[in-house]
Amino acid sequence: xxxxxxxxxxxxxxxxxxxxxxxxxxxxxxxxxxxxxxxxxxxxxxxxxxxxxxxxxxxxxxxxxxxxxxxxxxxxxxxxxxxxxxxxxxxxxxxxxxxxxxxxxxxxxxxxxxxxxxxxxxxxxxxxxxxxxxxxxxxxxxxxxxxxxxxxxxxxxxxxxxxxxxxxxxxxxxxxxxxxxxxxxxxxxxxxxxxxxxxxxxxxxxxxxxxxxxxxxxxxxxxxxxxxxxxxxxxxxxxxxxxxxxxxxxxxxxxx
Numbered sequence: 578x579x580x581x582x583x584x585x586x587x588x589x590x591x592x593x594x595x596x597x598x599x600x601x602x603x604x605x606x607x608x609x610x611x612x613x614x615x616x617x618x619x620x621x622x623x624x625x626x627x628x629x630x631x632x633x634x635x636x637x638x639x640x641x642x643x644x645x646x647x648x649x650x651x652x653x654x655x656x657x658x659x660x661x662x663x664x665x666x667x668x669x670x671x672x673x674x675x676x677x678x679x680x681x682x683x684x685x686x687x688x689x690x691x692x693x694x695x696x697x698x699x700x701x702x703x704x705x706x707x708x709x710x711x712x713x714x715x716x717x718x719x720x721x722x723x724x725x726x727x728x729x730x731x732x733x734x735x736x737x738x739x740x741x742x743x744x745x746x747x748x749x750x751x752x753x754x755x756x757x758x759x760x761x762x763x764x765x766x767x768x769x770x771x772x773x774x775x776x777x778x779x780x781x782x783x784x785x786x787x788x789x790x791x792x793x794x795x796x797x798x799x800x801x802x803x804x805x806x807x808x809x810x811x812x813x814x815x816x817x818x819x820x821x822x823x824x825x826x827x828x829x830x831x832x833x
Contacts, residue, residue, distance in 0.1 A: 586673045586682035590656075594686055597659060603652045604694050607645040607736070611702035614641030619709020628714050632797045635718045635725055638706030639732050639795040643787065645698050646739040649691050650760045653743025656687045657824075658753040676828050680748060684821055688741050695736030703729050724797040731810045732795045738813040739764075739786070745820025748828055779803060786813060 594600050615638040622629040622637075660666040673679050703725075707717055718725045743760055750756040764787050771782035779802040782788045789809035793799040799806060 583678050583682060583685075586678050587685055589669070589672070590682045590686040593660075594656065594690065597655070599655055599659075600652060603648045603655075604690075607648040607652075607694055608698045608701050610644045610648065611639075611641035611698040612705045614638065614644075615702035615705030615707075616709045619706040622710060622715060623713050629710075631716050631718045631722075631725070634706055634710060634715060635703065635728060636796045639699065639702050639728065640791075641702050642699070642732050642736060642790055642795055645695070645736055646764060646787075646790070647761060649695060649736050650739040650743040650764070651757050652691060653687050653740035653745075654747040654756040654760060655753060656683050656740075656744055657747035658751055658756055661751045662753060677825060680744075680821070680825050680828055684741060684744055687744055688737060691740030692734065692737030695740075696730070696733030698736060699729050699733035702732075722797075727806055728795055728797055731806050732790070734810050735786075735790055735794050735813055738810075738817045741817035742820045745817065745822075745824040748821070748824025776802075783809075784812065786816065789813065 618637040618640065619634065622634060660669060669679055670676060673682075703718070703720075710717070720726045720729070739760075742763075743756070746760055746763075747753075747756045750759060767785040768782070768787045771778040771785055771788060774781070783793070783803040789804065789812065793803045793809040794806050794813075796806075799809075803809070804812065
């Protein structure tokens with residue numbers, strides 16, 4: 578039984594990730610959904626009265642992240658559960674017996690890819706919205722504005738973190754359908770519950786991923802009562818770390 582270090586494990590994960598067709602479909606769908614939303618928002622505001630503001634255009638142009646987060650989260654889930662479904666995980670653990678190295682390699686490869694895709698998708702949403710309003714009286718949202726640049730960049734980071742949450746959930750559950758269902762529930766159900774309490778739900782809702790995205794991260798000015806964009810992004814990274822560490826603890830205890 579040969580032993581491979583992290584570098585070899587990561588190379589193996591990159592090959593597996595590129596060779597799976599669903600990876601490419603999810604990546605393309607994430608970018609297209611962001612770009613299509615941005616373009617749709619821009620076209621809709623061309624005839625809007627009164628003239629839209631920079632904040633309105635930008636905030637809504639990044640709204641495609643609602644779908645993109647699920648697509649990249651599913652990418653993270655399938656990074657793990659795909660091998661359990663085919664039984665390939667046994668071969669992986671035979672090649673790399675140290676399971677923590679396997680999980681670390683999956684996190685590194687998936688996290689790096691998802692962060693890159695998330696940033697590309699976020700900029701695609703921004704640029705599509707800006708191109709759609711060209712030639713109108715609507716003011717352009719310049720990346721030279723720190724608030725605009727922050728929203729675009731942190732939306733990309735948010736999307737990348739959802740993929741790592743997917744990796745953690747996939748490691749815990751080990752079944753594609755169930756893991757994606759749990760991911761969907763974690764993203765949307767808490768938002769619905771927090772919404773039932775109206776303004777009083779903000780104290781809890783500010784911890785909810787989707788509400789952080791819509792009210793703090795993908796906006797130029799966070800609404801009162803929620804965390805700042807930077808703190809919300811760090812919280813998302815913290816959620817990803819908890820999910821991955823929990824999955825890693827169970828991975829060591831269970832059979833393949």
